Amino acid sequence: MKQGKAKIELGKVRAAVASPVLPKRHHNNQTTVRSVQSNDDVDAILIHQLPATLDLRPHAALVTDHVLVELAIAIMQRKLTISHLRIAGCNAFSAVGMRSLVHAIGPHLKSLDYSASIVKRDVLKVLVTRLEDLRELDFSSCATLSSDVLRDFMPCCNHTLEKCNLAHCNLVNDEGGLTQCANLKSLNLAHSPLVGDRGLAALGVGCGALQFVSFEGLINITDTGMVKFVAGCMALRVLHLKRCVTDRSLAAIGAHCHHLRSINLCGCGRISTTGMTTLVLGATQLQAIDVQGCNLLTEEVLCVVATNLPALQLLNVNGCQQITDNGIRTLADHLPYVTSATHFRGLEPLANATNLKFATHQKTIAHSAAIRLQAWYRGHLGRIQAASWRRIQLEVPAAKRLKQWYMMLRLVREVNRRAFATSVARRSATTIQALVRGFLVRARLDRDANNMFRLHVGNVAATKIQTRYRGHFVRHGTTMVNQALHRMRVRVAEQRRVRCAVMVQRSYRARLNRCRLVEITHVNSLRRRQCHDAASKLQRLYRSRAARAQTAVLRRAMEEHKAWKRHQVRVAVRLQSNWRRHAARRTIDAARVAHAERVAKRHAGATAVQRVGRGWLGRKKALVRRTQWMAQTAAAKRLQRWWRRCLAPRANTVAYQSLVAQIKLQLLAEAADAEAKTQAMLQKDRRKHDMDSASEADSEDDWYAYPGTNGQPWWFSPSRDQRQIVRPNCYAIAKSMVGLGVRVYWPFEATWFQGRIVKYCTSKRKHKIEYLDGDKEWSVLDDVEVGHLQLFNHECWLMYDNYVASERATKAALYVNVRLQRYDVATFAWKTGKIRWFDDTSGLFCVAYDDAISAVNGSVGGDEMVDLLGCEDDFQLQDRRSFEWMGPGAYFFGPAYAATRVQDYMDYTGPYEEPMPNDVVDGGGGYGDDGNMWNNEGGEAVAYGDWTENDYATNEWNDGNLDSTWVSEHQEDLIADDGGFAAAD
Known part of the structure; x- marks a missing residue:
């Protein structure tokens, strides 16, 4: 059925291509000549083709729509299977001819070469309709290929495409549409200047199976795009990056692409020894490296290559001025499969490199086999020696344990098998039901489509048959009329005289009849005009009445519809108002509850703050009172001692008091020096913390x-x-x-x-x-x-x-x-x-x-x-x-x-x-960027360096510093007393 439909379409296309441009009189002759020429062209094209291949490149000037139609007919007649289509440089055909060729080739096409051509959107749309298994695609050097056209074409081969060539396509950018080709293995984007980092990142996400990639001459890509690309494409084997990357990209390649075999870095002048070292350490399977023009590379790279790439076969260092020939020769001596190159600076494979590899593998296999034989023989001897002991000590318990384990394993396997069989049966039943239902639906759709197709084909065939028969009948009837006219002329010549008389009579009678006919015709026309006017008036009256009735019905329907819409709007507004009122009430209730909670928390916090503040005030007052009492007690004691000393002054007492005063003055001076040193140290520590960036109030590290x-x-x-x-x-x-x-x-x-x-x-x-x-x-x-x-x-x-x-x-x-x-x-x-x-x-x-x-x-x-x-x-x-x-x-x-x-x-x-x-x-009581304050138990800011001075848990500090405080306050009195005592003495 599909072949019949294709033949009908090919016939339509052939007629449309051949017939409209020829004059009507010479149509048959020119069509015949053109068909003969087309058949000769088709034979000349098909006679030199390879199996399953249609290569139209040598005949690009002859490939037109008519030739493509003839090719399609010849392919269908000969039942050829075309898997490879080459139409590079063919620009004389349109979508009409391509539609015929694509329908003839069918879904067997696997390779398409459309390079160096003027790509047309309508031609690609025709190709999309029949491509089901396309694996290779070549659009290289197509100056008119844009990303929009490519994005419309790619969905037909997203799941099958394996190789794509888009080199020298100046209009292809990051929106090319290749990001869904999960099976793509080879991609060539060389010299496509509009491709950038976004395109590479998309390729890394959607094309993880890439193995052969060429990014030569992509001036808009950076290390950011390359890092994202190699992070997603870890199966890369061949990579061309001429004039594209730096050390950061090489580090990413070495970290991800462990299967890389060949890399081309020509002209990458910003890569250094560090980047090459990271690349070689990560991609240890490299066999070919091209670093022409990389001036920053030194001979340290050769050391890393010698130790990490034993399978290296090609190294090109042309233009690397810091790498000497001596270093290259030394590297060649340390690698088994290479020698110094003769046509460039670097290394090339040995003539017998393949044989050397085979010999190395053979030695490794022989050594492994010998070790395995020795291990087997030694194990055999050990098994013989331990056989007797095993039978007595191990076999019986082991047999029991193996039996238990075996029974358990069989039971588990049986349970798993039954469970799996049940699940498989259920899934199978579901799958069978789905397949049967799908088959029934598709069969019904196919029957409907076939019936429609048969009806269409029958109508077309009947139309063509009627056309052919009527043309034949007209042509045959014209020939018979000519013969009859000839015989009639002969008879007219013989009966001319008789006919003249008859004609005179007929003319006279006709004159009379025409006069009568004019009168009758005038009367009849007047009657018909009256009847027509009456009928027109009746029709006009009836139609106007029917129109008014229909207008009234429509007007009533519109009024009813408007009333219903107004009712719907009123109901919707009422529902919205009710719901908003309900939502507002819920929000207000929640806000009230939250406000009550906040008030409760605020009251609790205020209570805690008041409790802490009152405690601090009480302790402060107690400290003041205790200090006053101790000062009064000390003053009273001093007064008593002074009074007693005045009552009984003695020389020894005066000398003793003088000595005590001197000692106290010395102690006070030492205490003052210590206090000054302490303050200096604290001030220095404060300045140190003030200079620290973390001591700023905006820093959260200052705790x-x-x-x-x-x-x-x-x-x-x-x-x-x-x-x-x-x-x-x-x-x-x-x-x-x-x-x-x-x-x-x-x-x-x-x-x-x-x-x-x-x-x-x-x-x-x-x-x-x-x-x-x-x-x-x-x-x-x-x-x-x-x-x-x-x-x-x-x-x-x-x-x-x-x-x-x-x-x-x-x-x-x-x-x-x-x-x-x-x-x-x-x-x-x-x-x-x-x-x-x-x-x-x-x-x-x-x-x-x-x-x-x-x-x-x-x-x-x-x-x-x-x-x-x-x-x-x-x-x-x-x-x-x-x-x-x-x-x-x-x-x-x-x-x-x-x-x-x-x-x-x-x-x-x-x-x-x-x-x-x-x-x-x-006021600085607390700090918080989010509106929350952390607690301050002291109620006041604590000075830096005076931490223990505000710790009132113990009274050690206050008691220890009481005497020094009192002495500093009464230092002048002591000096005056000492002077008085000296005068008294």
Whole structure:
């Protein structure tokens, strides 16, 4: 049926091509001559063709639509199978002729060569309709081939294409449409200047089976595109990169392409010895290297090649001025299969390199066979010696154990077999039902299509038969009329005289009859005109009445429809108002509950603050009173001693008091010097911390862990002059956005660009965004125009102003950008890295390790999602100031609480999370970028260096410094007393 349809279409095309351009009188002769010439051309083309190949390149000038139609007819008549079509340079045909040829070739075409031609979109559309198994495609040197045309053509061969040549196609860019060819193995994009990094990245994602690639002369590609390309195409064997890459690309190639056999780096003047070393260390199977014109390479590369590439057969170093001939000869001496090249600077294969390889493999096989024979013989001797002992000590218990194990294995296999048979039967039944139903549907569709096709074919055939018969009848009837006319002329000549008389009579009678006919015709025409006018008037009246009735019906229907629409609108408005009222009530109720909770928390916080403040005031008053009492007691004692001394002055007493005064003065001077030195050291330490970049108020590293004298640890910030009972969680909301998807609207391009937030800078208050196209930027999200920024909260996209971080994500932001180490049970060592972000949906942290190998799949540069909350015993975090490693819980509560857990931190609600008044925030009582204040137990800022002075848990400091304080206050009195005593003496 398909062949019959194809023949009918070929006949239509042939008639359309041959008939319209010829004059009508000479149509048959010119058609015959042209058919003979076309048949000769077709025979001349087909006689020199290879099996399964149609090569039209030698006959490009003769290939027109008519020739293609004749070729299609000849191929169908001879039943030829064409797998390879070569139409390079053939520009004289159109889609009409190509449609005939494609229908004749059918779905057997596997190779198409359309290079160096003017590519036409309609021709490619015709090709798409019949290509089902195309594996090789050549569009090289097609100046008119654009990415749009190529993208429309590629879907027909995405799953079958294995080789594609797009060299010297100046209009092909990154949107070429090759990204879905999963089976593509060979690709040539040489000298296609519009291809860039986005195209290479797309090839790396969709064409992972590539083995032979040529990127020669691609001036718009960079290392970024090459890194993404080789990361996805790890099966590369041959790679041409003339004048394209640098050391970064070579490092990526060496890390991913371990099966690489040949690489061409001609003209890559920016590659150095470091890049070549990383390439050779990674791709140890290289056999051919071409580095012409790479001036930065030194002879160190030859050392790496000699030690890591034993199978090297070709090395071209023309233009490498730092590589000497002596180094090349030395390298040739150390490699078994190469020798110094004669036509270029480098190495070339030996004449007997193949035989040497075969001999080496043969020796290796012989050595392995000898070792295996020796091992078998020694094992045989050992088995003979242990046979007797095995029979007595091992065989019986082993036999029982083997029997038990065998029975268990049989039982397990039987159970698995039955389960598998049941599942297979169910799947088979489902598959059979699906196949049967599909077959029935397709059979019904095929019957309908066949019936329609038969009807169409019958109509066309009947039309053609009728046309041919009528033409034949007209031509045959014309010949008979001519003969009858000839006989009639003979009879007329014989009866001319008789006819003259008859004609005179007939003329006279005709004159009379015509006069009568004119009168009758006039009367009849007048009657017909009257009847026509009457009928027209009746029709006009009836049609106007029918139109008015129909208009009234339509008007009533329109009024009813409008009324129904108004009713629908009223109902919809009522439903919307009810739902919005319900939603508003729910929102108001939730807001009231939240407000009540906030008020309760505020009252509780105020109570706690008041309790702490009153305690501090009480202790302060008690200290003042105690100091006054002790001062009064000391003054009274001194007065008593002085009075007694006055009552009984003695020389020894005076000398003793003078000595005591001198000793006290010396002690006071030493104490003053010590105090001055202490103040100088404290001032120096303050300046040191002031000069430290981490001491800025914007830094979150400016927190120190101090153990209190009462066992309570503290966190102290010199720049903020504060202390906290727990580590503050600065910039929690800003850091909780790290790892979320983001979309930014660019007004100039009128496009949304999608990416991910990967980092947050606390000093500049900026987020780093990496877009999917490879671009990166630092941006202040609060400064972005409203409506131009969206975030993906793991469930849906929402505007930036509507983003609300969960409590768990806000708390987990404490660990973002913190150094982490994990104990690896495989290597029995700690793996260090840094926490990048927290995934709120899965509860996992994204960790980037310091080493290049990911812990998940061994890929270079990969990140790992770890369960820090569930396996915290395997992790440790590093304090940024002290560089001390501690557990995740201790990182928040302090090193003194070694038994704390991350879950304790997640459940912990401290006063540092309570909102504080604006006057406290502005006054420096606490610091928090997210609107949350951490607690300040002291109620006042603690000066840096005076930590123990505010610790009122013990009175050691106050008691120890009381005498020195009193002495400093009464130093002048002591000096005066000493003078008085001396005068009295």
